[in-house]
Amino acid sequence: MSRAMHLSLRAGERVFINGAVLRVDRKVSIELLNEATFLLEGHVLQADDATTPLRQLYFAAQTMLMDPAHAGPARALYASLQDGILAATRDPVIHERLRAAQALVEAGRPFDVLKLLRALYPAEAALMPDGEGGALLASPALPPAPPVRRPKRPAGARNEV
Numbered sequence: 001m002s003r004a005m006h007l008s009l010r011a012g013e014r015v016f017i018n019g020a021v022l023r024v025d026r027k028v029s030i031e032l033l034n035e036a037t038f039l040l041e042g043h044v045l046q047a048d049d050a051t052t053p054l055r056q057l058y059f060a061a062q063t064m065l066m067d068p069a070h071a072g073p074a075r076a077l078y079a080s081l082q083d084g085i086l087a088a089t090r091d092p093v094i095h096e097r098l099r100a101a102q103a104l105v106e107a108g109r110p111f112d113v114l115k116l117l118r119a120l121y122p123a124e125a126a127l128m129p130d131g132e133g134g135a136l137l138a139s140p141a142l143p144p145a146p147p148v149r150r151p152k153r154p155a156g157a158r159n160e161v
Contacts, residue, residue, distance in 0.1 A: 065110040
């Protein structure tokens with residue numbers, strides 16, 4: 001027997017339930033009485049924001065959840081991205097959690113995968129050259145990061161520390 005899930009939504013907020021998008025016009029509480037996959041709008045990652053390897057992995061897992069009809073291709077993309085991340089880093093925490101996430105993918109629990117991946121964002125940011133997670137790790141599964149264009153210094157300008 002599954003237990004009921006309570007969701008509280010603000011006016012105008014959207015929730016994605018079993019691939020359907022629902023928007024509420026006023027503050028409301030919803031009780032899901034049976035097994036359903038859902039994602040609150042605040043946890044939805046837009047494609048333009050998938051700027052790091054883990055965020056790209058999150059986006060693939062999110063697609064499995066939000067668009068169950070296309071879960072197969074999203075699963076294949078997820079596996080490819082994960083392989084690239086595992087090859088690009090030796091961080092034991094990331095390796096351990098990605099193995100756990102893969103087990104959740106195989107168990108059909110993409111919502112739990114998303115929670116696990118969000119928790120890894122700080123570890124990923126710590127590995128990034130800029131410390132912000134804005135640059136991509138070198139990975140065979142991911143396109144290279146675009147070059148960073150810095151403004152030219154005027155002639156005779158010195159570097160200041």
